[in-house]
Amino acid sequence: MSSRLDSKVIIITGATSGMGKAVAERVATEGATVVLAARGADVGEHFAAEIRSRGGKALFVPTDVTVEDSVAALVRTTVERFGRVDGAFNNAGGITVMAPVQDLDEAAWRAELDLNLTSVFYGIKHEVPAILASGGGAILNNASNLGVVGMAALAPYVAAKHGIVGLTRAAALENAAHGLRVNALLTGGVDTPAYRSSTGATQQGREMIAGLHPVGRVAQPEEIAAFAAFLLSDEASFVTGAALAVDGGFTTR
Template identity: 45%
Template sequence: MIRHDFTGRVALIIGGTSGLGLASARAFARAGASVALAARGEEKGREARAALEAEGARVIFLPTDVREGASVARAVEGTVMHFGRLDFAVNSAGQGGDMAPLESTNQDVWDDVMACNARGVWLAMRHEIPAMLATGGGAIVNISSIYGLAGRAAHHAYVASKHAVVGMTKSVALEYATRGIRVNALCAGATRTPAMRQAETYVPDLVRALVDEHPMGRMATEDEMASAVLWLCSDGAGFVTGVPLPVDGGFLAA
């Protein structure tokens, strides 16, 4: 992993207690940043905070329901109250929904996926950006997917929500391009998160077929994704905004 120095900076990771979010939180902490974890599950939040503290991180956990504006506002306010500022945000909370033919799609599932994956990112940016502007700017990474840039049969809610993340990222990046706020999206390919490892146990054929669609023939590691997140937040990416960055083992090139 490329070494970044974020000493004195503060990162808020929404959806930061597992998977790509937790990997990003750990990477920020190792780079010297103070980290706020925001997520729904309080037990997992306490466990994630304790794990990062054991590594020497300055970290807090803020119970947060990304679907609710007041809850997201409290997470941002709590981060600023505790650490004094907000420099980086990673909006990683998300869920997959069901895989079903269009005529069998459940509307409640659709609404729930869109509320978490799309409205949650919108709410997060609404509250993160004013906090960043108060101290001169910052960088936001919204976690999308290869399916924010491509389609997949029978996975309508997830694909639609991740396309929405890419669209919002571009629009908000344009709005704040001259105000010190950079906004990008990470379009992640198959990544060996705990959820994917669980899927390998229960639906191995489905996972193998997904991996086979990636020309590199493997899943990404969480650290590879976290490295991309940190780069997008770094000064090295200072002229990068509004970009849906594929980190996908060649998936979109095929």
């Protein structure tokens, strides 16, 4: 494995499971120092220790991405500990409610947007100054394929993910001339613990979800991680403001 991310310091939210964990493992293998952010301290500390035991460089910082002060502290701690921030993967999020729009209450709507969109706003807001002070770098936001298509019963999640695409493009324009790239990932179904605990946990559910992807299956987290590592590296120096599908053809329909 090359060391194309050698000496870079990269923040990853939602870092202790699924795509976040896979990206953290990949970029650490490629030489980056990873700063892992999640709520679960025990799991986070264990994962950081696991990366270090394999020769990688990792720090866990307990973080609630729905609280701005917590996200600000994450970035501040990273700078204090390592002197710089070169990149970030804003990945935390999830589906917390499934219902038609007319059946949603305000609390459920706001909670979903806080987790999936406002959290990314907090991340970008505090990551940008730190990355610019380090000479530039890259921010990658996980928008999911529902950032560009709709799905019934998931209106708050779909709205939030569409918002991430717009936020990504605006931030990319604001920072393109300063050496900071901002992109969004449009991920399809991925075989993560969250996926397995949802409707995908049943054979019928797995077949239904796989069938939404022209390739006939969902992704492995490592497939997402490989592309994310590229986008966080200098090899993707001409890519910014993009919403890039890694979805097995889902959004081509």
